[in-house]
Amino acid sequence: xxxxxxxxxxxxxxxxxxxxxxxxxxxxxxxxxxxxxxxxxxxxxxxxxxxxxxxxxxxxxxxxxxxxxxxxxxxxxxxxxxxxxxxxxxxxxxxxxxxxxxxxxxxxxxxxxxxxxxxxxxxxxxxxxxxxxxxxxxxx
Amino acid sequence: xxxxxxxxxxxxxxxxxxxxxxxxxxxxxxxxxxxxxxxxxxxxxxxxxxxxxxxxxxxxxxxxxxxxxxxxxxxxxxxxxxxxxxxxxxxxxxxxxxxxxxxxxxxxxxxxxxxxxxxxxxxxxxxxxxxxxxxxxxxx
Numbered sequence: 001x002x003x004x005x006x007x008x009x010x011x012x013x014x015x016x017x018x019x020x021x022x023x024x025x026x027x028x029x030x031x032x033x034x035x036x037x038x039x040x041x042x043x044x045x046x047x048x049x050x051x052x053x054x055x056x057x058x059x060x061x062x063x064x065x066x067x068x069x070x071x072x073x074x075x076x077x078x079x080x081x082x083x084x085x086x087x088x089x090x091x092x093x094x095x096x097x098x099x100x101x102x103x104x105x106x107x108x109x110x111x112x113x114x115x116x117x118x119x120x121x122x123x124x125x126x127x128x129x130x131x132x133x134x135x136x137x138x139x140x
Numbered sequence: 141x142x143x144x145x146x147x148x149x150x151x152x153x154x155x156x157x158x159x160x161x162x163x164x165x166x167x168x169x170x171x172x173x174x175x176x177x178x179x180x181x182x183x184x185x186x187x188x189x190x191x192x193x194x195x196x197x198x199x200x201x202x203x204x205x206x207x208x209x210x211x212x213x214x215x216x217x218x219x220x221x222x223x224x225x226x227x228x229x230x231x232x233x234x235x236x237x238x239x240x241x242x243x244x245x246x247x248x249x250x251x252x253x254x255x256x257x258x259x260x261x262x263x264x265x266x267x268x269x270x271x272x273x274x275x276x277x278x279x280x
Binding site for chain 2: 004005006007008009010011012031033034035036037038040041042043044045047049051054059062063073074075076077078079080081085086087089091092093116118119120121122123124125127128129130131132133134135136138139
């Protein structure tokens with residue numbers, strides 16, 4: 001790894017289709033067994049890599065206007081879901097629709113085709129769901 | 141980066157205290173401005189690095205017994221929150237308690253002291269909360 005890296009990510013698959021509703025993720029053969037029993041869950045947390053933002057400028061971004069709207073207050077990247085951030089990791093909670101061969105079909109993945117996948121976790125409402133969590137007016 | 145790495149993670153801070161309830165995260169100076177307006181949110185998604193599991197054996201783990209209990213079925217790592225996984229990224233939804241100097245105080249962070257932090261995202265119930273998500277009996 002370069003002297004500027006602290007840790008190493010290996011991609012486990014890629015988004016190969018996404019019509020804005022359903023998305024198809026291909027998982028590399030060596031990781032396919034990792035999907036065993038995943039259909040026991042209705043929802044997944046998908047972690048992916050914002051590969052279009054993996055460059056020095058975007059990874060140095062610290063302040064952003066929410067949704068790129070300059071009428072909104074300038075906020076820190078850690079108060080934002082912006083793809084421009086020090087580690088360009090994207091996170092989506094998705095409904096699991098199907099497993100077909102080496103592919104996972106999900107609903108609600110906000111990732112471009114060709115985005116690399118770095119992890120998949122089962123969604124567990126007891127620890128992951130906080131319906132009452134407060135968000136600011138500028139995000140509404 | 142080594143030829144086996146696809147992408148590079150840079151740590152943004154570390155867990156410096158954790159009593160099992162409250163945890164204190166120190167953020168490196170160069171990223172501190174990224175916390176601006178974060179207290180407008182009540183909850184955060186903390187992504188951290190399972191640094192104790194960043195080794196060849198643990199990163200090659202593909203099947204696990206949930207909670208290490210051999211009476212439970214062998215499941216894929218992507219159907220598990222096990223720290224042994226191809227990319228040892230941990231994820232916790234935490235309540236934000238306070239910002240003190242260069243530290244964030246949170247409740248509910250299931251990470252050891254010295255765990256590196258890789259990202260912090262605001263928790264947005266509209267996209268992150270699925271109270272009705274289904275989990276299998278073997279996880280209950």
